Amino acid sequence: MCSSRPAEHRGRWWPGGWSLRTRLLFGQVGLLALVCLGIGLGAELALRGYLLHQLDGQVHEVARRSAVLSGLPPPRPAMARELGQHPGPGPAFLDAPGQPIGVVAAVVDDRPGSIRLLSAGKLTRNGERIGLSPAAQDQLLQFALESEPPPPPPPGAGRDGRPEPGRRPVTVDLDGVGSYRLSTEHDRFGRLTVSGLPTAGLDATLLRVLWTLVVLSGVALLIASVLGVLITRRALAPLTRVAATARRVAGLPLDRGEVELPVRVPERDADPRTEVGQMGSALNRMLEHIAAALSTRQASETRVRTFVADASHELRTPLAAIRGYTELARRRDDELPPEVAHALGRVASESDRMTHLVEDLLLLARLDSGRPLERDEVDLSHLAVDAVSDAHVAGPEHVWKLELSAEPVLVTGDAMRLQQVLGNLLTNARLHTPAGTTVRLALARDDRGAVLTVADDGPGIPAELQPEVFERFSRGDSSRSRRDGGTGLGLAIVAAVVRAHHGGIELNSASGSTEFVIRLP
Structure with missing residues (x-):
């Protein structure tokens, strides 16, 4: 069971707290990054397939040539010297003309009961044959036994009289020499020849293309970010102005006093054909309704305050008369019946309380009208x-x-x-x-x-x-x-x-x- 993070623990990196401008920018850049990633991945896979197909064709050619050369009798010493061949580890056909640099070759006797590696070697950049480590030789022998091609067909069965190649070349990481694409062929003596070309060139090409794509994608993302900031800022400028108008209205003391609403969304930001314009137009209509409601409320409060002030002012005269006559009558308390004297006392106390109430109402009316106090x-x-x-x-x-x-x-x-x-x-x-x-x-x-x-x-x-x-x-x-x-x-x-x-x-x-x-x- 999973639970969302509480809002108070979501920091400024939480996307839900980002501004609309930031989310649009990150969405745009993220989408472009995904597109660049997809294009780069597709280009790398396509290029790798193309280069690998070319390399496999070269491996098949080298394998067939090696199988043909392996079936020829060894040249006489004088002819070997003329051909530039030198004794060394590995099959002699590595010194044959046309052999590519870095080729690895091995000859395996795979007859039942006598399976063994006859020779194995590598052609260096200087045209010399060098031997392979025992681990690499074991790898070549194991590969030859696992990927042995079918027996050669009768002569002329293949295209142009050449036998068809066996299985598709396989990539093997040979000990001490690196990654190679290997293929096998039978020579005319029935021995199994293993030939392979390095994949270092292919890997280097893919790496250069990858770095090129990374640099170009980074430049594209940088340019897209800058342009995105400018475009997003320009596109959201009307929304920013509408929000500023709403903030100015929110800062007005609408709960008290006489309030006017001079703030409105500009006409250019209230175009009903756009989403932001629709919001601006709706905000203007809302402000008009609020202004009408405030005017109605203010008019009502003004009428009430005027009435209270007028009523309080008019009540002062009869209250003063009541208090005066009451005081005059109470001068003869000893001549009045007790219940009448008590009634006059209540009239006096209530008139005093009402006088204080009227004075308080008059004071509030004066303060509401903005009359200055003593300074x-x-x-x-x-x-x-x-x-x-x-x-x-x-x-x-x-x-x-x-x-x-x-x-x-x-x-x-x-x-x-x-x-x-x-x-x-x-x-x-x-x-x-x-x-x-x-x-x-x-x-x-x-x-x-x-x-x-x-x-x-x-x-x-x-x-x-x-x-x-x-x-x-x-x-x-x-x-x-x-x-x-x-x-x-x-x-x-x-x-x-x-x-x-x-x-x-x-x-x-x-x-x-x-x-x-x-x-x-």
């Missing part, structure tokens, strides 16, 4: 001391800690809104943690500006709620109960004010720990 020098250390003091009075059952740097931490911003940020974070910690929880407010400075941290050791915020804690009306209690007195706007105001100061806020929460980190430039 003064603010001492965050002083604001932190006041915020912790107020929190201690509001929640004496909690443990409050304040950590300040040795030097005052100064930023440029709206002191009232920054005070509201600190108050909302501490109130959030007080309302959502049990009594006895330690809440720590730390203020420090780093290279990028001021760092304000509000942390507690309470139960933490559930992981499924963390992505939504800065959304408006986000509450941990989905039943919308009012037992904690929260409106769900506290952290939304914190995030909006921090963004208006060009800062950032982070949440890190787990079981037993919650930490809000604010960075202000």
